[in-house]
Amino acid sequence: MTARSFRGPAVTEPPWARWLLVAVVLTILAILLVLPLAVVFIEALKRGAGVYLAALSDPDALSAVKLTMIVAAISVPLNVVFGIAAAWAVTKFRFPGKSLLTTLIDLPFSVSPVVAGLIFVLVFGARGWLGPWLRANSIEIIFAVPGIVLATTFVTLPFVARELIPLMESQGVADEEAALSLGANGWQTFWRVTLPNIRWGVLYGVLLCNARAMGEFGAVSVVSGHIRGLTNTMPLHVEILYNEYNFAASFAVASLLALLALITLFAKSALEWRYSSELAAGRGH
Amino acid sequence: MPISATVPWRKRQSVIPGFGMTLGFTLAYLSLIALIPLAVLLFRAAGMGWHDFAALAGDKRTLSAVRLSFSTALLAALVNVVIGLPTAWVLARYDFPGRRVVDAIIDLPFALPTAVAGIALTSLYAPNGWLGAGFAALGVKIAYTPLGITLALIFIGLPFMVRTVQPVIADLEPDMEEAAATLGANRGQTFSLVLLPPLLPAILTGFALAFARGMGEYGSVIFIAGNLPYVSEIAPLLIVIRLEEFNYEAATAIAAIILGVSFASLLAINVLQAWSRRSLGHDS
Structure with a gap:
């Protein structure tokens, strides 16, 4: 050595x-x-492949997998668009309050997951701020899918932005200025110059954002209501099965999430090794 | 930004388009998803009035839950300093077979859903588990005690420590160490007198991050905690219990305490980093 x-x-x-x-x-x-x-x-x-496959093909497990994917499919793209817009505003321009904005973008990371769920209950819950109005118009947010999406979007909000801000900061504005002076319009500059420069950074942010979106437990648990087949995500299904002492099935669903974690770690490391110069994270931030 | 002191920012026109659109979208999205909901919590806590808030926060069960979360998070962050420093050192300084795999696996607690970590740790450290059985034979109970909570928080907090300290170790210039060695210091003296001082801000930052995370952690803890009121019931769990009773006020009060402690420790990091930049005279 x-x-x-x-x-x-x-x-x-x-x-x-x-x-x-x-x-x-x-x-x-x-x-x-x-x-x-x-x-x-x-x-x-432990109980054999038969028990394992049976646990995964159970209708409640399948609907949990489906809901987890739906939630991630909404939250992740939202936070990608947000991350790119926020990084563009913060790194391409100077304006007062910029460092405050960067701090506020990171805020969800320092909020306990349970508190992240609680804030949406306080806004949309039965005794919450908008609760009476929502009930009068029979709109369901808490104990329903919209609440799960909101809580997930909150906890994963900073992932893409915090990868792209240092990356785009270090890349500067020279490429964009060159494209604009050659006659490209704003959107052309973004699609043909900026996006190719930041694509690996976006992918890196998406990986981390997706892993957290699919695995979030505390925040989702508070707003979900744990209705089987309806508002149960995979992590919540793991908990329900575990509390019913159905350990084999609980660990079977958990193994899918562990596999997702392993794939995420592998892809993240592969990006760091191959494209370290095109990532903010690869330079020790 | 030395220019901004003399030229008003509005006068410096950037040729790059999209300022209004991207900043407008950023502010609107951030407000809707994060700032307004958080503000609702703070208004609700403030709207209770000091007397009611103190009564809710001073509730015996609340106090013991907050104290438990605080002390286990503190202990776990301390253990993470002890484990994390040599881990970061080994990864930043030594080359050994499988180093890249080990480096990747450090982030496992970030990537593994907390509920999965929770049931896995519980089954390992339960009295009939692989490791728990051994400890049980020695008369030590880990799962379903505050010790189990601390263990889960060590698991969750480790990457914060390693990832904060590792890049700083990698960036240390060898000339200081060489000077120390030339002047006759042994390796231990060099480490504690020359290397440790510049690492200290990073160590404290990692400590504060791990602590803040531990204070609010839920998923990995509730399975191993035992959740006995006054004994092994953490503050985030008590929020969930109060919410299930539709006692929004009590839940809000506990949440305000957790948020306050987390924000205070993160504020301490910022003050500390500003101070270390000034006193060490460099950006690190």
Whole structure:
């Protein structure tokens, strides 16, 4: 084992110390991170492939998978459009309050998931701000799909923006100015110059946004009402099955989410290795 | 922005179009999805009046839930400093087989849905679980106790610590270490006297991020917590319980406390970073 860049013996640790440190760290990570991941798949398949497949083809499980995909299919594109617009406004122009705006965009990350759900109950719930009006017009938001979409959109709001803002900041405005001076209009400049420059950054943001959208539990749990077959997402279905002591089925659904996490990590790392110069995240932000 | 002090911003026309449209959309979207709902919570908390708020916040069950969330999040963040620092060091400085895979797996707690982490940790550390059985034989109960809550929060918080400290270690210039070695310092002295001071702001930032996350964490905790009132009931769970009773006021009061603690720790990070930029004289 060597140090990553050449270092003389005086400015790195002796080999035995390096090996020892690596061994200790790997052991801790194996117990803390890898073991829980392994347990998900082992518990899911413990009763055999038949039980596993039966759990996944259960109508309630299928409807949970479907709802999770619908919610992500709405929330993720919304936050992509928002992320691109916010990054464009913040990085291409100077205006007062810019750093405040950047801070506010990050705000949902520092709000507890349960509180994220609660705020929508306070607005749309039966005893909430708009509750009486919604009931009078028989519009359902809380304990229905719109509430789940709102809560999910809230918790995943910063992902694309916070990847694109540092990236577009570092790319500057020279490419866009060149395109405009050559006669391109605003939309042409965006589609043909800006978007190709930021495509890997957008994809990176989409990956993280999607993983969280499909896996969000706390916020969605508060607004969902847990109605089987109607307002149950995959993470909520995992909880219901677990609380019914149906562990095999619970871990079976959980294994799909764990698989999604693994695919996300793999794709994210692949992007970081191949396109690090075209990502803000690849440069240690 | 040195120019902005002399030239009013409106006068500097950018040739790039779309300012009004993108900023307008950004503000409208951010307000509708995040700011207005959050403001409704704050107005509702403020509208209660100090007396009612104090009565709700001072409720015995609320106090013990908040205290439990606070203390387990604090302990977990401390453990994450102890685990996260060597992890970040090893990943930033050493090359070993499988380093890239290990580096990728650090983000697992970010990518794995919290409910999945919750049931997996519970089944591992339950008294009949793989690891829980061993601890049970030693008389230590992990799942369904505050110890289990802390464990889940260590899992959730680790990437915050590693990802904050790792790039700073990677950016440390070797000349300071070389100077220290030339002057006769051993490796331990070099680490604690030369390397640790510039790492300290990043360590504290990682600590605060992990703590703030732990204070509000729900999904990974509720399965392993046991959820016994006054013993292993975390503050976010008590919000859910109050909501199920349609007691919006109590839920709002607890939420305001959690938000206040999270925001205070994040504000502390910003103050700390501004201070470290000034005192160390560089951007890091």
